[in-house]
Amino acid sequence: MRTLAEYLPEHPFFAGLDPASMDVVLGCAQNVHFAAGEMLFQTGSPADTFYVIRQGRVALEAHDPRSGTMVVATLSEGEVAGWSWLVPPYRWMFDARAVSPVSAVALDGDCLRGKCDQDPALGYALMQRVAHVMYERLQDARIRLLDLYGEAP
Amino acid sequence: MVPRLFGVVRTYPDTLDTVTLALEPLDGPPLAFRAGQFTMLHAFGVGEVPISISGDPTRPDPLLHTVRDVGAVTHALVTAAPGTAVGVRGPFGSGWEVADGTGGDVVVVAGGIGLAPLRPAILEVVSRRSDYGRVVLLYGARSPADILFADDMATWAQRHGIVVEVTVDYGPPGWSGRVGLVTTLVARAGFDPLHSLALVCGPEVMMRYAATALSARGVPDTRIRLSMERNMRCGIGLCGHCQLRELFLCVDGPVLSYDRLAPLLDVREL
């Protein structure tokens, strides 16, 4: 397996980030692995990490006593899981569970927030990337709200 | 304008509300058609509806239509017993002309029942698989129970090297597949945008987003084809109902390239 320093700059989320900033990000990163079924994070717990998915699939889930476990979205290789580390109150809103064996890069939210505070240019670059992820997810959610394939009114 | 008579050979339930109808001509040779074309199916005593052909263009007998039970005519069709006579006019309209993608990659983006009109195109690719490079099918359904042609997709993936990605809008307990919008799969699917032919069919909103995503990936707008739906009635461009500005979609379409459609899709109620 390739090293983090080799892999991370090629991940779509970090594409185009300047090498100096990349070095800073690498300082907050570590490789992690999850077995199928294992939780990456759970609703309500402190959002201190976000995950860059290298392999496998992660499901964002909500659990309801009556309906059971519903999947809100799935995330795969090339995507990232979690942005609550960036927005107060820094708590996860959904459960994230590995539906297959998952290899990911965990980035320490505390560490990254600190670096961003010190280096607004890095903060802006990361913010832009997170904003793009949020934009895609919002579009995804909005279009799915339309229930396009469902029974027409 | 006079329908040919076909008899229902059998019906295959696809999902709770969707059935594939196998028809056999009662009055002559099988109906030759091109992938992407539709017919007007007439349930005698009830009425007529436009339905895309979902069978194999190289084997048009029996003639397959995948019909969703959403109105009086479609209800009569999906519940037709074997032996029932059905009127067929057509085939009408333009096809996918998937052979234009020979030598390159083919990306198929389907939403909901929109997979049915694409099935003939995929079967055409499968029948000449070596003519094409990577073939990707991105399919979005409402829920796992609404997924069409699951057996076909497994065959296409296992036997014909087609990359099949299925995603649903609603992931119930027990679903371990993808949940999310089909159009977001476009950004990360493995194909060469500059040498691809993209075929898109689904609800118009979904097609707009899919075409936008394909265009953003770098697929030329002339190489993105959409199958449009309007009120097809006569099938021969005479009755006027299916007009989209200067287009008679029943003859100029239903399959049209995105460069032609893009300015028309942005105007409401056109």
Place this chain on the structure above:
Amino acid sequence: MAGRRTLDLEGLQSLIDALRDRGYRVVGPTVRDDAVVLAEITTLQDLPGGIGDEQQPGHYRTRPRDDGALFGFATTVQSAKPVLFPANELLWRGTRSPSGFEVSRDVPDDAPVALFGIRGCDLAAVGIHDSVLVGRPAVDAHYARRRDRSLLIAVTCSTPAGTCFCASMGTGPRPGDGADLVLTELLDAEGHRFLIESESPAGADALAHLVTTPATAADQAAADEVVATATAHMGRRLRTDDLHDLLYASAESPRWSDVAERCLACTNCTMVCPTCFCTSVEDVSDLSGDIDERHRVWDSCFSLEYSRLHGGAVRTSTGARYRQWLTHKLAAWPDQFGMSGCVGCGRCLTWCPAGIDLTAEVAALREELAHRETSRTGPRPPSTDH
């Protein structure tokens, strides 16, 4: 072309007689219920002698004329459309049989029609229908059969109405191409007579059997004067340059909502329009379900049902429906058929209960576009919704 001839009133009657002798049903203008309509005629007395008309948006009246003109009105209430392209036509009939369903095709066997006295606008409209219904790969067999056997006798318009703009559309007042015979009614010191010109072999043949006299220079001058006077008295004008681009560029114009405030979506304009060709099919079955008939009926883009898809209509707002109609007539039609879909007959103005004036709406769109182009001082606000 045969030389120009003149025909007196007796000669005109003998033309009607000759047509009837040849098996034609002669359909011409006549007065019914205080309106000049097209119906079967047999004698000159059936024609609207001494009757003119007054037409304005939302307004129609006949009025007496003091000159005894037979063709002194502007337009008949309906054009030739209902004659050649009936509002309801049986296409086929299916009958349940032991083996399933048997389908029989219906072929119209009505007598050939001579349209007697149609205007330039309506003649042009027939030409348009020929292109739309016969000139494409899919042919309307019923129309084609009627049209094939029809004879067109056009009459120059002498007294256009307040809603007329054929001169703008290039279809009148002198009838253009496509007629078999063209008549111009002359009423001067020389007497009540008609300049008659044949424009087809069938027309020449009919003309050869009539008692006519060669037209004099004075007759020709009188006919030219009729055309010049009529041209000068067009009630409306339509600027036709750039209509195509104007309409396409106006797709999002606020003017459509403005029209929608007035438009009742009653479909009158499309019913009286001589070129509107949209139809629907109606499947009619008997109570037992053993007989199933398919009828083709006129439809209108102003009805909600017209654009119906599973789940709802595409054009729910009246503004979108008016836009569809006007854009089709003036912009999409040229794209589809290489000609305008409007002949300037003015019927859509006259028979609009709200008096909506196509020429005024186009002028408003033109003004609005010019205003938009000159007032574009800065970047447009972002139109995407994120």
